[in-house]
Amino acid sequence: MLFASFDLVSALATLAACLVSLTLLLAVSQQLWQLRWAATRDKTCKLPIPKGSMGFPLIGETFHWLLQVRRIPFPSLISLPGRWTLLRISVAELLEEALCQVSSLISAEMRAQEGVFISPLGWSGLHQGARVFSKIFSHEALESYLPKIQLVIKDTLRAWSSNPESINVYHETQKLTFRMAIRVLLGFRIPDEELNRLFEVYQQFVENVFSLPVDLPFSGYRRGIRARETLQKGLEKAIQEKLQNTQGKDYADALDILIESGKEHGKELTMQELKDGTLELIFAAYATTASASTSLIMQLLKHPRVLEKLREELRSKGILHNGCICEGSLRLDNINSLHYLDCVIKEVLRLFTPISGGYRTVLQTFELDGFQIPKGWSVMYSIRDTHDTAPVFKDVDIFDPDRFGQGRSEDKDGRFHYLPFGGGVRTCLGKHLAKLFLKALAIELASTSRFELSTRTFPKITLVPVVHPVDGLKVKFFGLDSNQNEILTGTDAMLGATV
Numbered sequence: 052m053l054f055a056s057f058d059l060v061s062a063l064a065t066l067a068a069c070l071v072s073l074t075l076l077l078a079v080s081q082q083l084w085q086l087r088w089a090a091t092r093d094k095t096c097k098l099p100i101p102k103g104s105m106g107f108p109l110i111g112e113t114f115h116w117l118l119q120v121r122r123i124p125f126p127s128l129i130s131l132p133g134r135w136t137l138l139r140i141s142v143a144e145l146l147e148e149a150l151c152q153v154s155s156l157i158s159a160e161m162r163a164q165e166g167v168f169i170s171p172l173g174w175s176g177l178h179q180g181a182r183v184f185s186k187i188f189s190h191e192a193l194e195s196y197l198p199k200i201q202l203v204i205k206d207t208l209r210a211w212s213s214n215p216e217s218i219n220v221y222h223e224t225q226k227l228t229f230r231m232a233i234r235v236l237l238g239f240r241i242p243d244e245e246l247n248r249l250f251e252v253y254q255q256f257v258e259n260v261f262s263l264p265v266d267l268p269f270s271g272y273r274r275g276i277r278a279r280e281t282l283q284k285g286l287e288k289a290i291q292e293k294l295q296n297t298q299g300k301d302y303a304d305a306l307d308i309l310i311e312s313g314k315e316h317g318k319e320l321t322m323q324e325l326k327d328g329t330l331e332l333i334f335a336a337y338a339t340t341a342s343a344s345t346s347l348i349m350q351l352l353k354h355p356r357v358l359e360k361l362r363e364e365l366r367s368k369g370i371l372h373n374g375c376i377c378e379g380s381l382r383l384d385n386i387n388s389l390h391y392l393d394c395v396i397k398e399v400l401r402l403f404t405p406i407s408g409g410y411r412t413v414l415q416t417f418e419l420d421g422f423q424i425p426k427g428w429s430v431m432y433s434i435r436d437t438h439d440t441a442p443v444f445k446d447v448d449i450f451d452p453d454r455f456g457q458g459r460s461e462d463k464d465g466r467f468h469y470l471p472f473g474g475g476v477r478t479c480l481g482k483h484l485a486k487l488f489l490k491a492l493a494i495e496l497a498s499t500s501r502f503e504l505s506t507r508t509f510p511k512i513t514l515v516p517v518v519h520p521v522d523g524l525k526v527k528f529f530g531l532d533s534n535q536n537e538i539l540t541g542t543d544a545m546l547g548a549t550v
């Protein structure tokens with residue numbers, strides 16, 4: 052009996068001692084962790100570093116960051132009206148490391164050292180010169196892509212409408228943007244079956260891009276690498292076919308421009324560079340544009356008045372006539388003259404900005420609102436938080452395209468309040484193409500489709516990896532005939548007559 056109680060007492064004492072030691076160890080390591088970060092302060096600068104939590108040793112604020120909801124609840128957040136919102140993440144080095152691995156899945160070349168203060172941890176091995184991109188996304192290039200984009204969208208809407216079941220909009224818009232990137236941007240003539248197979252592999256690749264960079268059997272990282280290898284084989288075949296078969300092309304696509312630009316600069320791009328380049332272009336275009344397309348469809352469903360106003364604008368500009376898109380009316384200038392459409396797309400991108408922010412490494416210590424941001428720190432600029440807190444926007448949570456309309460122009464003051472495509476040297480290179488695609492989609496939807504939500508309520512929105520509805524958004528599409536009546540039989544022949 053005595054022994055038994057003695058055992059219990061000693062077990063409790065051992066447990067207490069362990070707990071005390073553990074707490075002490077945690078407290079000491081946390082202090083050391085704080086000191087480790089305080090030591091990164093630039094001694095040549097008198098200013099203090101920003102206040103805030105450095106989190107726990109090694110893991111820092113990772114979980115807090117990963118589980119963030121709409122606003123990033125960090126004390127270390129510095130939110131400055133009229134400037135980017137900067138966030139100090141105490142796992143900077145870990146994150147930086149992880150992002151490098153992410154980059155290595157996408158492109159062989161990483162970390163172009165550009166910019167005065169801030170260098171990108173960016174994905175863009177392709178960023179060999181903004182000049183190439185200014186050609187790829189020039190006015191003439193966009194004009195030549197437009198009929199092809201329209202065709203891809205028409206085909207897709209026709210398939211959606213002829214499906215007797217509701218469709219998963221997010222999944223389908225991913226397929227649509229993938230198709231657009233492959234067929235229009237890269238000009239590959241891949242048969243439908245092969246395209247669908249590549250799309251499946253591509254999805255596997257994207258699902259694993261943000262996995263921990265641990266190369267073990269069955270790990271997400273390994274699956275990502277495998278998917279990339281399969282993709283690259285498919286892309287190599289398509290590139291080779293394209294290089295051999297140049298006949299019948301009536302426009303220069305992005306890949307043609309990339310190849311030509313290499314030649315002009317006396318450096319023919321290797322097959323590896325071409326594969327990396329194409330994969331990167333698809334990656335940049337795919338998730339973001341699919342996210343924005345899904346948000347657009349959801350907002351048109353939620354706000355029938357907005358859809359009707361869009362139709363009115365299309366009619367008033369002679370684009371929509373007797374329920375059809377008038378032949379030849381969809382030119383770049385016509386689309387650019389649609390002000391209400393522009394406001395709708397802007398508002399979708401404000402409220403449902405697909406990319407929440409970007410990462411940068413500070414190259415040179417700088418001051419921000421009385422604090423120093425030391426050289427070497429990683430910084431995240433938050434697009435979502437900037438949109439949420441920008442004082443120029445009234446009723447920020449309300450979908451209101453008219454805020455960008457004449458008379459209000461809420462975005463006119465300060466270019467740092469509205470940045471769905473990022474900013475600075477690494478601003479989105481495909482923003483004009485993305486906007487053109489979204490506009491062409493909205494025009495086609497407004498002109499040739501009726502669509503309704505298949506669930507009782509609208510789904511919740513999740514923010515990771517890009518903004519999208521949790522159930523993908525289930526919608527039933529119906530084609531419209533030339534009198535704006537629904538096509539009931541849904542046969543391909545009849546739907547073909549609509550578009």
Ligand code: HEM
Pocket residue numbers: 171173174175177178236332333335336337339340343404405406408409410471472473474476477478479480481482484485486
């Ligand atoms: C609605 C659609 C899109 C959105 C919201 C979007 C947004 C962004 C943002 C915020 C960045 C900067 C990330 C950072 O600061 O690190 C970016 C970069 C980039 N985007 Fe987009 N993007 C879209 C569509 C596209 C499309 C269609 C393409 C081209 C096909 C494209 C090509 C690129 C490239 C190449 C970069 C890297 C630029 C660099 O690192 O220098 N994007 N995008």
